[in-house]
Amino acid sequence: MTDLLLLPGDGIGPEVIAEVRKVARVLTPDLQIAERLFGGSSYDEHGVPLTEEALAAAKAAKAVLMGAVGGPKWANAPRDKRPEAGLLALRAGMEVFANLRPALCFNALADASSLKREVVEGLDFMIVRELTGGIYFGSPRFIEDVPTGGKRAVDTQVYTTAEIERVARVAFELARGRRNKVTSAEKSNVMDSGLLWRQVVTDLHARDYADVELEHILADNAAMQIVKNPKQFDVMVTDNLFGDILSDISAQLTGSLGMLPSAALGEAGKPGLYEPIHGSAPDIAGQGIANPLAAILSFEMALRWSLDQAEAADKLYAAVIKALDSGARTRDLGGALTTAQMGDAVIAAL
Ligand code: NAI
Numbered sequence: 001m002t003d004l005l006l007l008p009g010d011g012i013g014p015e016v017i018a019e020v021r022k023v024a025r026v027l028t029p030d031l032q033i034a035e036r037l038f039g040g041s042s043y044d045e046h047g048v049p050l051t052e053e054a055l056a057a058a059k060a061a062k063a064v065l066m067g068a069v070g071g072p073k074w075a076n077a078p079r080d081k082r083p084e085a086g087l088l089a090l091r092a093g094m095e096v097f098a099n100l101r102p103a104l105c106f107n108a109l110a111d112a113s114s115l116k117r118e119v120v121e122g123l124d125f126m127i128v129r130e131l132t133g134g135i136y137f138g139s140p141r142f143i144e145d146v147p148t149g150g151k152r153a154v155d156t157q158v159y160t161t162a163e164i165e166r167v168a169r170v171a172f173e174l175a176r177g178r179r180n181k182v183t184s185a186e187k188s189n190v191m192d193s194g195l196l197w198r199q200v201v202t203d204l205h206a207r208d209y210a211d212v213e214l215e216h217i218l219a220d221n222a223a224m225q226i227v228k229n230p231k232q233f234d235v236m237v238t239d240n241l242f243g244d245i246l247s248d249i250s251a252q253l254t255g256s257l258g259m260l261p262s263a264a265l266g267e268a269g270k271p272g273l274y275e276p277i278h279g280s281a282p283d284i285a286g287q288g289i290a291n292p293l294a295a296i297l298s299f300e301m302a303l304r305w306s307l308d309q310a311e312a313a314d315k316l317y318a319a320v321i322k323a324l325d326s327g328a329r330t331r332d333l334g335g336a337l338t339t340a341q342m343g344d345a346v347i348a349a350l
């Protein structure tokens, strides 16, 4: 049985996943690892970004680690065959509805943040983004000609009580193991889906999680507060679209997109999907300079949450801190190490 299925993907995806392979060989040599094409590289080979066989392999593994997909090469592929469509299909097919995105500040990097050191030092909050519903999946969606001229485009946001409740439950459970506070972000002032969101979270809180502090915030204010005073947050739960944006803002607090891992979880016992939050970075792909730490930290999350290897995860996390403390930096962090040299620095720290 496969423990870990690797989906390197496109652009810098294969470059950063190669470093995970190197680390795994040293840290967890017994781990059963398999690999499949995914995204644009799968489209080129098989005509689709995610084959049924690859999806079946993902569902049969204990954990899936994805690199990144997409790039200008596939910009004109039919929409349902684009690499990004493969990613949405993978998330939906694996039924991973809760995306956990830590916003962490590694103290060795606090000066690389766009914000002042005192604003980010010691920062540790978690965004829980709903991942399989909302406007990225709603129908109808189309672009059509308008008889009076021009076109119109329609996207639809749909959220059910059950979808909101299960992701909110993940947030409350997480908060209990942390600083016991959940902030729920929506736009209940202008959207019905936001209104239902607030109501369902409030009801669930009263019913099952009254011991956790709950706060509601409008998503635009959340964006502002994340930049102004991010340390006020512990766990922030929000929908797919707002979560996409708020987690990218949060990523920048820590200095580089190349540092941040993520996990996407479904029902207990099902495989988790782990991926760095960055994309395929076509601007630096092929140069061997991408930061592999987001991918390596995604592997760390997989070890912890899907592979039952907390001890190895602890070792790996400590090794990343040690490598950073000793000055290891790729270019995005203001250094000169290549992708492979950063992987080597982590292995040396192990
Ligand atoms: P991106 O995350 O690929 O790049 C944004 C910027 O951050 C670029 O300047 C890039 O060089 C830099 N960067 C990203 N990861 C880095 C790393 N590990 N080390 C050093 N620098 C890094 O986002 P962008 O440019 O908006 O999207 C590029 C492509 O990636 C698009 O096709 C997009 O659809 C796709 N994408 C895929 C994602 C995924 O596979 N989950 C997520 C986001 C975008």
Ligand code: MG
Pocket (backbone or CB within 6 Å): 244, 245, 248
């Ligand atoms: Mg994004």
